[in-house]
Amino acid sequence: MNDTSLNSFATRRVLNVKGTPYSYYSLKALAEAGLPAIERLPYTLKILTENLLRFEDGETVTADDIRALIGWLDRQRSDHEIAFRPARVLMQDFTGVPAVVDLAAMRDAVARAGGDPQQINPQIPVDLVIDHSVMVDRYATPEAFAFNVDREMERNNERYAFLRWGQLAFDNFRVVPPGTGICHQVNLEYLARTIWCEERNGTRLAYPDTLVGTDSHTTMINGLAVLGWGVGGIEAEAAMLGQPVSMSIPEVVGFRLVGSLSEGVTATDLVLTVTEMLRKL
Known part of the structure; x- marks a missing residue:
């Protein structure tokens, strides 16, 4: 992937780590370029700002989009639409198999048209985790896990063989x-x-890990300060092929936790309470 950013705000900088230079897009430089409000943005919106800086092309991402994102602070909400390009895509086998079928079909279509089918590959890294085919046939015994895995392989042999082929056939697909x-x-x-x-x-570019995923629990990754969204299969396939995910600038809700949990109150109780409060917003 080429670094095609217009760099309108002159934010590209170089960081040297043990003698190795890494290019990156500096939010501090953006503040110095006349947009100091960036320093007060929530962390999640700072990640989105870096994403827009890195992919500014004058068409899908413009300088006005970057200003609009920073302008979120004015009302702490915005209807402005932006184009987000994740670093990677996460899938499970339930939605991943149709995606691989689509990629294979595209290769067939390109071959029929006289093109090179090997040109059809995910443009960003894609990880497919096989976890939606488990059936528990045996439990509460030492050999239960191995037995259930063996039965799973027998039942899904054709699907798994197809996914194995996909991993070998396509670049950026694990x-x-x-x-x-x-x-x-x-x-x-x-x-x-x-x-x-x-x-x-010819230069090394460093940037935050971000992703979209087809599993409903994709957003758990935010606990590691990695910005992630759950999306549908079509959106995930579009991201795989290098297309941006279109979204309105998201709302951000913050929680400030003070004090400590009372005796007998668990972390699960706290999480469920916070979830209940969020659902009422």
Whole structure:
């Protein structure tokens, strides 16, 4: 992926880490360029601001979009639409299989038209975690896990073989095999990077980890300061192919926790209370 940002606000900077230079888009430089309000934005909107700076092309992302995002502070809500490009896509097998089928169909169509089907690949990294095919046939015994995994492989052999083919056939596509763990757990413990680095035009570019995912628990990744959204299969496929996710500038609700939990009150009680309060907003 080429670094095509117009860099209208001159925010591209270089950070040297042990002698290795990394380019990045500086929010401090944006404040110095005449938009000091960036310093008071919620953390999540700062991540979105960096995303817009990095992908400013004058068409899908403009300088006015960046100003509108920072202008969120005026009313703490906005109807302005922005184009968000995540660093990666997370899928589970329930929605991932149709996506791989679509990619394979696109390759067939390109081949029939006389083109090179190998050009059809996800444009950003995609991880597919197989966790939606589990059936519990045996439990409460030492061999239950191995038995259930074996039965799962037998029942889904054709689907899993197809996904294995997809991992070998497509670039930027990885499959986490069955029996590894549930999607959002694997995302938290193994897939999240916090900061991504990639080569663009001969330079190393560093930027925050962000994602869209087709699992309803995708947003758990926000607990690691990684901005993530749950989306539908069509939106996920569009992101895979390099298309931005269109959204209105999101509202941000903050919670300030003070004191400590009383004896007998668990963290789960706290989470459920916060969730109930959010649902009333």
